[in-house]
Amino acid sequence: MNYLRTFPTIRVGLVASYVGAIALVSTILAKPSTSAPAAAVALNGGATYIGEADCLVCHGNVNKQFSHTLHADVFRLNQQNEKEKITCEACHGPGSKHSEDKKNRSAIVGFTKEWGTPVAEQTAMCLTCHQGGQRMFWPGSTHANSQMSCSDCHNPMAKISATGLLKKQSINETCYTCHQQQRAEFSKRSHMPVNEGKMSCVDCHNPHGSPSKALLKTDSVNETCYTCHAEKRGPFLWEHAPVRDNCLSCHNAHGSNHVKLLTVAPPMLCQQCHGNGQGHQASLFNASQIVGGGGAPNTRIMSHSCQNCHSQVHGSNHPGGARFQR
Numbered sequence: 001m002n003y004l005r006t007f008p009t010i011r012v013g014l015v016a017s018y019v020g021a022i023a024l025v026s027t028i029l030a031k032p033s034t035s036a037p038a039a040a041v042a043l044n045g046g047a048t049y050i051g052e053a054d055c056l057v058c059h060g061n062v063n064k065q066f067s068h069t070l071h072a073d074v075f076r077l078n079q080q081n082e083k084e085k086i087t088c089e090a091c092h093g094p095g096s097k098h099s100e101d102k103k104n105r106s107a108i109v110g111f112t113k114e115w116g117t118p119v120a121e122q123t124a125m126c127l128t129c130h131q132g133g134q135r136m137f138w139p140g141s142t143h144a145n146s147q148m149s150c151s152d153c154h155n156p157m158a159k160i161s162a163t164g165l166l167k168k169q170s171i172n173e174t175c176y177t178c179h180q181q182q183r184a185e186f187s188k189r190s191h192m193p194v195n196e197g198k199m200s201c202v203d204c205h206n207p208h209g210s211p212s213k214a215l216l217k218t219d220s221v222n223e224t225c226y227t228c229h230a231e232k233r234g235p236f237l238w239e240h241a242p243v244r245d246n247c248l249s250c251h252n253a254h255g256s257n258h259v260k261l262l263t264v265a266p267p268m269l270c271q272q273c274h275g276n277g278q279g280h281q282a283s284l285f286n287a288s289q290i291v292g293g294g295g296a297p298n299t300r301i302m303s304h305s306c307q308n309c310h311s312q313v314h315g316s317n318h319p320g321g322a323r324f325q326r
C-alpha cells in the first residue's frame with residue numbers, strides 16, 4: 001500500500017475524497033501506464049511502462065554513470081510522486097514497444113542528436129517536472145527558438161559537473177561550446193572575472209529564458225549591474241545621464257582591451273558625447289595637442305584624461321559636484 005503514502009492528507013480528510021483517493025489508487029494499481037501525465041498517453045506509439053529492471057538488462061552500462069546522479073538518488077530512494085518512480089521511463093517514456101523493436105526510433109524518446117526525436121517532444125519530457133520557476137520564460141526564448149533541447153546543456157546520464165547536471169564540468173565551459181566569441185571577450189585585457197571562477201554566465205543571464213533582451217536575469221542592463229555594483233545605483237545629487245540610462249554606454253559587459261571594460265579609450269570615450277561648443281573639452285583635446293600632433297601636448301590631459309578633473313563620472317553627492325569633479 002505504498003501508494004497511500006502519497007495521499008496522507010486525503011486519508012484524514014472528507015469521506016468523499018477518501019473514496020476518490022481509493023478509486024484513483026486502484027486505477028494506478030490496475031494500469032500503471034495511466035499514472036503518467038495525460039499528455040504522455042500516446043507517447044512512444046502507445047507503449048506501456050515496463051520498469052527499469054527491464055531497461056538495465058540491455059543498458060546496464062549506462063546505469064553505472066547514471067546511478068551517481070541526483071535523479072537516480074531521488075527517483076530510487078526518495079520518490080515524491082508516481083512520475084518519479086518510473087526512473088528511466090520518466091524521461092524516455094514508456095519502453096514496451098522499444099524493447100520489442102530496438103530499431104524503431106519512434107518507440108522511445110531519445111535525447112541524442114543521432115536518435116532524431118523531435119526537440120519539442122524531448123523538452124516536453126523534462127518540462128513535465130521542471131515547468132515554471134527558472135523556466136517560466138522558456139517557451140519563445142532565444143534558446144528555445146533556436147531549436148535547442150535541454151540536453152544541449154544538460155546531461156542527466158552522468159555526474160560531470162558538481163551541480164546542475166551539465167554537459168561540461170562548469171557552467172562557463174558549457175556555454176563556451178557554442179559561444180566562442182564570448183570566450184574571446186572574457187580573455188581581453190580587462191574583463192569580468194568569469195574565467196577566474198569568481199562568477200559565471202548565470203550571474204547575469206538565465207539560459208532558460210527571460211522577459212528582457214539578451215536573456216538577462218533582471219529587467220534591464222543596469223539592474224543586472226546593480227546586483228553587484230550597488231554603489232553605482234545612487235541615488236546621486238548630481239546624476240550623469242548616460243550612467244542612469246545604460247552602463248553599456250561606456251562599458252562592455254564581458255570584456256574590453258581598454259581599462260575598466262571601457263568601450264572606447266578616454267578621452268575619446270567622453271568626446272563621443274561632449275564635443276565642440278559644449279564647454280572646454282573639445283579644445284583641450286584637439287589634434288594638435290596630442291603627442292606628435294604639431295603643438296605642445298597639453299599636460300592636463302596626460303594619462304588619466306578627463307577623469308583627472310571629473311573623477312566622479314558615475315555621479316556625485318557633493319553639493320559642488322555638478323561637474324563631477326568631487
Ligand code: HEC
Nearest residue numbers: 054055058088089092095099102103108109110111112115
Ligand atoms: C532488449 C534490449 C533493450 C531493452 C530491454 C531496452 N533497450 Fe534501449 N536500446 C537497445 C538498443 C540495442 C538500442 C540501440 C538501437 C540503435 O542504435 O538502433 C537502444 C536504444 C535506446 C535509446 C536511444 C539511445 C540514443 O542513441 O539516443 C534509449 C533512450 C533507450 N534505448 C532507452 C531504453 C529504456 C529507457 C529502456 C527501458 C524502458 C530500454 N531502452 C530498454 C536495447 C534495449
Ligand code: HEC
Nearest residue numbers: 052055059062063066071087088091111112151155156157
Ligand atoms: C532525467 C532524465 C533521464 C533519466 C531519468 C534517464 N535518462 Fe537516459 N538520457 C537522458 C538524456 C537527456 C540523454 C542524452 C544525453 C546526451 O546528451 O548524451 C540520455 C541518453 C540515454 C541513452 C543514450 C546515450 C548513452 O549514454 O548511451 C540511453 C541508452 C539512455 N539514456 C538510457 C537510460 C536508462 C536505461 C535510464 C535508467 C537507468 C535512463 N536513461 C534514465 C535523460 C534521462
Ligand code: HEC
Nearest residue numbers: 070074083084090091125126128129150154156163164165
Ligand atoms: C519525473 C520528474 C522529473 C523529470 C521527468 C526530470 N526531472 Fe530533473 N529533477 C527532478 C527532481 C525531483 C530533481 C531534484 C531536485 C528538485 O527537487 O528540483 C531534479 C533535478 C534536476 C536538475 C538539478 C540538478 C542539480 O544538481 O541541482 C537538473 C539540471 C535537471 N533535473 C534536469 C532535467 C532534465 C534536463 C530533464 C529531461 C531530460 C529532467 N530533469 C527530467 C525531477 C525530474
Ligand code: HEC
Nearest residue numbers: 123126127130134143148149150152153163164171202207
Ligand atoms: C543554454 C543552456 C541550457 C539549456 C538549453 C537548459 N539549461 Fe537548465 N541549466 C543551465 C545552467 C547553466 C544551469 C545552472 C546550473 C548550476 O547552477 O549549477 C541550469 C539549471 C537547471 C536546473 C536546476 C536549477 C533549477 O532551476 O531548479 C534545472 C531543473 C534545469 N536547468 C532544467 C532544464 C530544462 C528542463 C531544460 C529544457 C527545457 C533546460 N534546463 C535547458 C543551462 C541550460
Ligand code: HEC
Nearest residue numbers: 142146152153171174175177178201202205207213214215
Ligand atoms: C548548443 C549551443 C548553445 C549553448 C551550449 C549555449 N547557447 Fe546561448 N545561444 C545559442 C544560439 C544558437 C543562440 C541564438 C543565436 C545567436 O547566437 O545569435 C544563443 C543566444 C544566446 C544569448 C543571446 C540571447 C538574445 O536574446 O540575444 C545569450 C545571452 C546566450 N545565448 C547565453 C548562453 C549561456 C549563458 C549559455 C550557457 C548556460 C549558453 N548560451 C549556451 C546556442 C547555445
Ligand code: HEC
Nearest residue numbers: 172175176179182192194199200201203204205214221253
Ligand atoms: C556581468 C554580467 C554578464 C556576465 C557574467 C555574462 N554576460 Fe553575457 N551579456 C551581458 C549583458 C549586459 C549583455 C547585453 C548586451 C546588450 O544589451 O547589448 C550580454 C550579452 C550576451 C550575449 C548576446 C550577444 C552580445 O554579446 O550582445 C551573449 C551570447 C552572451 N551575453 C553570452 C554570455 C556567456 C556565454 C557568458 C559566460 C561565459 C556571459 N554572457 C556572461 C552580461 C553578462
Ligand code: HEC
Nearest residue numbers: 190191193198199203224225227228247251253259260261
Ligand atoms: C555577479 C556580480 C557582478 C555583476 C552582476 C556585475 N559585476 Fe562588474 N565586477 C564584478 C567583480 C567581482 C569584479 C572584479 C572586481 C575586482 O576584481 O576587484 C567586477 C569588475 C567590474 C569592473 C572593473 C573592471 C576592472 O578591470 O577593474 C567594471 C567596469 C564592471 N565590473 C562593470 C560592470 C557592469 C557594467 C555590469 C553590468 C553589465 C557588471 N559589472 C555586473 C562583479 C559583478
Ligand code: HEC
Nearest residue numbers: 222225226229232242243246247249250251260307313314
Ligand atoms: C559615461 C561613461 C560611463 C558610464 C555610463 C558608466 N561608467 Fe563605469 N566607469 C567609467 C569610467 C571612465 C571608469 C574608469 C574610472 C577610472 O578611471 O578609474 C569607470 C569605472 C567603473 C568601475 C570600476 C571602478 C569603480 O569605480 O568601481 C565600475 C565597477 C563601473 N565603472 C561600473 C559601472 C556601472 C555599474 C555602470 C552603470 C550603472 C557604469 N559604470 C556606467 C565610465 C562610465
Ligand code: HEC
Nearest residue numbers: 240241242249269270272273274306307310313322323324
Ligand atoms: C553617451 C553619452 C555620454 C558620454 C559617453 C559621456 N557623457 Fe557626460 N554627459 C552626457 C549627458 C547627456 C550629460 C547631461 C548634459 C546636460 O544635462 O545638459 C552629461 C553631463 C556631463 C557633465 C556635466 C555637464 C553639465 O553641463 O552639467 C560632465 C562634467 C560630464 N558629462 C563629463 C563626462 C566625462 C568626463 C565623460 C567620460 C568619462 C562623459 N561625460 C561621457 C552624456 C555623456
Ligand code: HEC
Nearest residue numbers: 267270271274278279280281285300301305306308309323
Ligand atoms: C584640468 C581639469 C579638467 C580636465 C582635464 C577636463 N575638464 Fe571638463 N571641466 C573642468 C572645469 C574646471 C569645468 C568648468 C566647471 C564649471 O564651469 O563649473 C569643466 C566643465 C566641463 C563640462 C561642462 C561644460 C559646461 O558647459 O558647463 C563638461 C561637459 C566637461 N567639462 C567635460 C570634460 C571632458 C569630456 C573632458 C575630457 C575630454 C574634460 N572635461 C576634461 C575641468 C577639466
